[in-house]
Amino acid sequence: MTGVDTTSRRPFPLQVAHQADEPAHALLLRTVAHNGSSSFRRVLRNCGVPSNHSVAKADLMLVAHLCGADEEMLRHATAQRLDEGVELLGQWLRSEYFSEMWRRWCPACLAEEPYHRVWWDVTTVTACPFHGVELVNRCGCDKPLRHGEHAMTHCRLTHDLREVEACSVSAVDAEVDSYVVHRLLGTGQHPHPLLDSTSLGKALHVMERLGRSLLAETMTVDQARRAFGIGQLLRAGYRALAEFPVNLDQLLDELVSRRTEADRTSTIRTYGSLLRWLRNEPGIRSDCPLASAIRQEIDRHAEKNFIVPHRIVVDGAPAVGVPMGVIASQLGMNVELSMRLAKTLDYPVASDHPIGNMMPPAVVGPYLERVRSLETMDAVMQILGVRRQIAIELADLGHLAYVCRPFDRNKPAKGKRGDKRDRRLRDAQWNNWYFEPGTASAFLDGLRSLVRPDVSVAPEDLVNMYWPTKMFATRAEVLRLVLDGTLPLRAIDQQASGMSGLMVSRSEAQRIMKLERRDGYPLREAAPMMGMNYNQLRSCISNELVVPVGEGTNLSITQAMIDAFKATYIRTAELSSMLGVKGPRVVIRHLSENGVDPIETTGEIALTLYRREEAVRAALRSPRPKVFKNSTERLRHQNALGLPLAPSFKHHAIRPDWNKRSKDRSGRVRTTDCK
Incomplete structure (x- = not known):
């Protein structure tokens, strides 16, 4: 407002009646034309509107004085630009929804009453709800008209604006225009309780966003307006809010149908930019009843359709x-x-x-x-009265039906040390065996049903059913003999629990096990008898120096094999005692100096095994080995005698093998490099 002193200005002699929805600049131009003048720009400049500026800058007090109109009514019908938007006809609009630069009009309205309706300047109104035609913005010149430069019914080239052809619009397509216009005019028609609870500007903003989500979800707001027009976006949003919440649910169903199953685990990804905007837009997320109602409906729709993080199909x-x-x-x-x-x-x-x-x-x-309902290992051990290892053997033999075991023995190990992760999981408290319910009790009842009492068996002759394992038999073999009836159960010790109370006859067991016994000694018992450990004996078997009896895990070495091996071969340990020296290095060096080399073998027996006849003859005929204080003295001696300076012992790459069951876990592998 310019605050011009109105006492120095005389009103126009001829005046027109001000209409309730006529803005100040339109009333001023209509009054000027009624007084026979067409100097619209000059009059506007005198009322505070510079050239090429918005006609909204006109001084309302001065215009009301010049046109003889009520200032409050004129102010009510004229758009008031505020920091947060536009106030018009008692309603608040966003600034982008109002334009006073270019004229739009309804030819039929101008023909009825030739004055400018302020709601024509609301950009969201694209059609006249009273005549069912689109608003036009070009005259017969096919050029847009600026506010304040043309008469109300004619352009400067005298084209009649009332005769411009306008496209008709159906009542359905004009329903959002009808709602906006009637709400601005305050006629009370087309009430919408949900929209009426929110300011008109926020209601239009929400409707536009709903329309964009339905028609152009992947586009920005500006792209959607250019592609579909703001009118079509508003119509789609208005229809989504009609018969709330039925139509809105249909829109939300459409959004859900566009998403993948993975997207439907998140409400943000499912409802996209619409929900994100409703939650984050300032002025919408907090004090907008319409947006709050839509958010609540989205939450209800998400719950109904299982749009949750834990969604599965x-x-x-x-x-x-x-x-x-x-x-x-x-x-x-x-x-x-x-x-x-x-x-x-x-x-x-x-x-x-x-x-x-x-x-x-x-x-x-x-x-x-x-x-x-599953039984753990502790429960099975308590029922059977056995140690954990025995229970595991029973499960491996198929006597105890289990659902899950701590680790899978059939799973290939990762590296020589095995699967570290399985070993770590094995030690966890929760990691356990899980057996079918009743499997331990059923197995124990089956064994007890095999008991055949014999009065001829003396009580002192009764021993535990696993006692025969001391007679060169495994627990699996003993259990097999019990189950097939070869080794009968004779009594049950009521003071012992589970399988510990199942008794067999010692004399019967000895007689039966002699028939079942295999020839020879197990590898672990035969190894020390041959002057070596278990792994060294396995190396001899690998190098075919010894051919054991049996197959698989039932290998054994007979006494004849032991005698033949000891008569054919000799170890450095035995030669050391024979020569009166300590350690195999001196023996190996001494024999090498006398032209005797070890047998070419691989594994842990390499470099320490000689042919007995050759090695013993060389050891007895040669002088006692010279023992040096240090390697320097030894090298000097070898150099003086013209002996090779190679070391007397080859190094091995040591990689501990923790899968081996013996105490020796060196895992030595012979290498070809000498150090």
Whole structure:
């Protein structure tokens, strides 16, 4: 406002009646034309509107004085630009929804009453709801008209604006225009409780965003306006809010149908930019009842359609899955073990879920009940009264039906030391065996049913059923003989628990085991008898120096083989005592100086095995080996005699082999390099 002193200005002699929806600049131009003048720009300049500026800058007090109009009514019908938007006809609009630069009009309205309606300048209104035609913005010159430069009904080239052809619009397409215009005019027609609870500017903003989500979700707002027009976006948004919430649910269903199954685990990814805008837009997220109602409906729709982080699909129907971590915590075990149990027991698990493994809620209860009914290793050991190793052997032999074991023995080891991860998991408290319920009791009852009491067996002759293992037999062999009836059970010790109370006759066991015994000695017993350890004996077998009896794990060495080996070969340890020196290095060097080399073998027996006749003859005929204080003295001696300066012992790459069951885990592998 310019604040011009109105006492020095005389009103126009001829005046026109001000209409309720006529802005100040339109009333001024109509009054000027009514007084026979066409100097519109000069009059506007005198009222505070510079050239090429918006006509909204006109001084309302001066215009009301010159036109003889009520200042408050004129102010009510004229757009008031504020920092946060535009105030018009008692309604608040966003600044982008109003333009007072270029004229738009309805030819039919101008023909009825020739004055400018201020709602024509609302950019969201694209059609006249009273005549069902689109608003036009070009005259017969096919040029747009600026405000303040033309008469109300004619352009400067005298084209009649009332005769411009306008396209007709159906009532359905004009429903949003009808709502906006009637709300601006305050007629009370077309009420919409949800929209009426929000300012008109925010309602239009929300409707436009709804339309963009439906028609052009991947476009920006400006791109969507250029592609579809703001009118079409508003119509789509208005229809989505009609019959709330039915139509809105249809829009949300359309958004959900565009998403992949992975996207439907997140409300943001499912409802896209619409929900993000409703949550983050200033002025919308906090004090907008319409946006709040839409957000609540989106939350209800998400709950109804299982749009949740734990969403899974079971038999084609969505459901809220239960994380396997939650189930595992209820069972007191690790998630991996819980997953393994679920797969073993054929319970469905969504293992490809973006945020983790899920189980359908309908099967969680039965799964928990099934797992809790399983027997652990401790329970089986208590029922059978045996040590853990014996229970494991029974499971491996198939006598105890188990669902899950701590680690899979058939799983290939990673490297020579085995799978470190399996070994670490094996020590965890939750990592355990899980047996079928009742399997231990059923096995024990089966053994007890095999008891055949014999009064001829003296009580002192009764021993535990595993006593025959002392007679060169494994527990598996003894159990096989018991189960097939070869070794009968004679009594049950009521004071002992489980299998510890099953008794056999010592004399019967000795007689039967003699028939079942194999020839020779096991490798572990034969090795020290041959002057070596178990791994060295295995090296001899690998190099075919000894051919054991049997196959697989039932290998044995007969006494004849032991005698033949000791008569043919000799170790450096025996030669050391014969020569009166310590350690194999001196023996190897001494024999090498006398032209005797060890047998070419591989493994742990390499460099320490000689042919007895040759080595003993050289050791007895040659002088006693010279022992040096240090390597320098030895090298000087070898150089003086013209002997090779190679070291007397070859180094080995040592990689401990923790899979070996003996105490020797050196894992020596002979190398070709000499140091």
